[in-house]
Amino acid sequence: MLPRVDPTRAMLLAAGLWLALVAPPVRAWLESSMALHMLAQLPLLAAIGYGIGRAWMLSRADSTAGRVLAGAQSFNAGGVTGIVAASFVMVLWMLPRLLDLARLDGVVDAVKFVSVPLAGLAVALSWPRLPLIARAVVHLEVIATLFRFGWGYLAADQRLCLAYLADDQQRAGELLLWLGALYALAITWRPMFGTAPGFIRPDPPRATGART
Numbered sequence: 001m002l003p004r005v006d007p008t009r010a011m012l013l014a015a016g017l018w019l020a021l022v023a024p025p026v027r028a029w030l031e032s033s034m035a036l037h038m039l040a041q042l043p044l045l046a047a048i049g050y051g052i053g054r055a056w057m058l059s060r061a062d063s064t065a066g067r068v069l070a071g072a073q074s075f076n077a078g079g080v081t082g083i084v085a086a087s088f089v090m091v092l093w094m095l096p097r098l099l100d101l102a103r104l105d106g107v108v109d110a111v112k113f114v115s116v117p118l119a120g121l122a123v124a125l126s127w128p129r130l131p132l133i134a135r136a137v138v139h140l141e142v143i144a145t146l147f148r149f150g151w152g153y154l155a156a157d158q159r160l161c162l163a164y165l166a167d168d169q170q171r172a173g174e175l176l177l178w179l180g181a182l183y184a185l186a187i188t189w190r191p192m193f194g195t196a197p198g199f200i201r202p203d204p205p206r207a208t209g210a211r212t
Contacts, residue, residue, distance in 0.1 A: 010055035049117030053124025082126030096160035150176030
C-alpha cells in the first residue's frame with residue numbers, strides 16, 4: 001500500500017530538488033567527481049522521478065491526472081515496459097562515453113536531467129505491477145550490473161572516462177562493488193532473517209482494562 005502523502009507537496013519537493021541539482025554550482029560539484037556523478041547525482045535524479053510517480057499514483061481516478069495515468073499504464077502491462085525502459089536509461093548513463101559527454105556537452109547533460117527522472121517515474125509506476133518472480137529478476141540484474149560496472153572500472157588499465165582521472169575511476173569502481181554487496185545483503189536479509197538490519201520490531205500494544 002502506498003503511504004498517504006500530499007501529491008501537491010510531493011511534486012513541489014521534487015521540483016525544488018530538481019532545480020537545486022540543475023543549479024550550476026551544485027551541478028559542477030556533483031559532476032566534478034566520477035563517483036559523485038554516478039552514485040549521487042544519478043540516484044538523486046531518479047529519486048525525483050520516483051517520488052513524482054508515487055504521488056501521481058495517488059491521483060483520483062476521475063481526475064485529469066488519474067485519466068492520464070490510466071492511459072499511460074495501459075501501455076505498461078505487468079510493469080514490464082516501464083522497468084525495461086528504466087533499466088536501459090540507467091545503464092546507458094553509467095557508460096563511460098555518456099558520462100564524458102554529460103560532463104563536457106551541455107545538451108547531453110540536459111538530456112540526462114530529463115531522462116533519468118523519467119526512468120525513476122517509470123519504476124514508480126511499474127514496480128507495484130510486477131509479479132514477485134519478476135521483482136527477484138530485477139533485483140538480481142541490479143546487483144549484477146553494479147558488480148559488472150564496478151569490476152570493469154576497477155580492473156581497467158587505462159582511463160575509460162577522459163573527463164576523470166584514473167584514481168577517480170578506481171574509487172568509483174570500488175564504491176560500485178561495495179554498493180552491489182550492500183544491495184545484495186539488503187535484499188537477502190529479510191527472506192533469511194525476517195527483518196532488516198537494525199530494525200527493532202515494536203512490541204504489540206497491551207490491552208488495558210478498567211481499574212476496579
